[in-house]
Amino acid sequence: MALEIIVLAAGQGKRMRSQLPKILHPLAGRPLLGHVLAAARALSPARTVVVHGHGAEEVRAAFPGPAVEWVLQAQQLGTGHAVQQAMPLLSAQADVLILYGDVPLVRVETLRGLAAAGREGVGVLTADLEDPAGYGRIVRDASGRVARIVEHKDASPQELALSEINAGFMALPARRLAAWLAKLTNDNAQQEYYLTDVVGLAVGEGVPVTAVKAQAWEVAGVNSRRELAQLERQYQKLQAERLLEAGVTLADPARIDVRGELVCGADVAIDVNCVFEGGVSLGDGVRIGPNCVLRNVSVAAHTEILAFSHLEDSAVGARCRLGPYARLRPGSSLAEDVHVGNFVEVKASRLGKGSKANHLSYIGDSEVGANVNVGAGTITCNYDGAAKHK
Ligand code: UD1
Ligand code: CA
Secondary structure: OOEEEEEEEOOOOHHHOOOOOHHHOEEOOEEHHHHHHHHHHOOOOOEEEEEEOOOHHHHHHHOOOOOOEEEEOOOOOOHHHHHHHHHHHOOOOOEEEEEEOOOOOOOHHHHHHHHHHHHHOEEEEEEEOOOOOOOOEEEEOOOOOEEEEEOHHHOOHHHHOOOEEEEEEEEEEHHHHHHHHOOOOOOOOOOOOOOOHHHHHHHHOOOOEEEEEOOHHHOOOOOOHHHHHHHHHHHHHHHHHHHHHOOOEEOOOOOEEEEEEEEEOOOOEEOOOEEEEEEEEEOOOOEEOOOOEEEEEEEOOOOEEOOOOEEEEEEEOOOOEEOOOEEEOOOEEEOOOOEEEEEEEEEOOEEOOOOEEEEEEEEEOOEEOOOOEEOOOOEOOOEOOOOEOO
């Protein structure tokens, strides 16, 4: 049966204290909702429906294109009500997976496990938390089977002591979901239609409910800037571990930020406080000094980039030497064995094999051949006040 995904993202995110809708706040340079949609996409669903509300136009504009369908939940009457808004767009035969737009770090493997549990009955994503305050708790019966979910605000003291929490993600067939949604009431502490009440209804009908356990960080949501900063660190920690695992030397795994995709060859070494944005590839034996920023850059093998260099939308050949304090602006291309030294700015220019610009220069819109030595303080003046000339 086809998988169809609903992403709940209508909430306001008051505690962010921001003009920007919560799900558009960036984590590792990408909006929170973007992380969730990327995980969703990896499951190749037949459709993805995003239930949105606060900042509707801005949110839709941030994700143009046909990949997602949008449903407006004008008033936030609860997670059950939110899912109800999406139901008319789903096919009756679908296997449904429900995600949250503000829970960005969930792993695709975990979602696959949850979706599989949903095909057997109802799959509920859970985690054991040291501090479960605020979350819905998973209540199990005497034989350990999931019996229902109780919201923090509705829970008894015994239930509040439970440490297994409901992450909020759920998987189940559309047909059953539609029937159970129709039975929800808002007769609870928050006067909301709780999606979580579906679990009790399923158990009442003898439908098996499976709790799929995830790591605590996978199910952590963003409600405040503090939580956003914590998840950013968690994400960067995972990136650093992935790089170390792949054979990259990191001077300090806690002092690297990857905001996009960083692909490294063998024996790459990265010093502290470097930021990689967009798509960056580093060839074999590339060394990056401390405090460098690389955005959409490819660096070929055995090139060394010294401290405080800033490279953007450029290609650097093999065995080059850049910096310290070098700047490559968009459209720069360096062939092999090029040296670009301190306080040298290159923009939309090509430097041929073996050329050097070692000190205090500006090279803009230029074609520089092979083995050229650009003397200290050389500046290309190609702007006549209206146009730039090659
Ligand atoms: C919900 C769960 C709770 C779980 C927690 C995990 C319910 C009733 N409770 O709690 O068991 O532990 O998530 O974080 O489901 N949303 C809408 N429309 C609404 C309400 C919410 O789109 O009307 C969206 C929010 O934008 C958010 C998600 O649903 O992405 C969860 O909403 P939130 O208010 O954070 O959930 P809680 O009620 O705290
Ligand atoms: Ca929340």
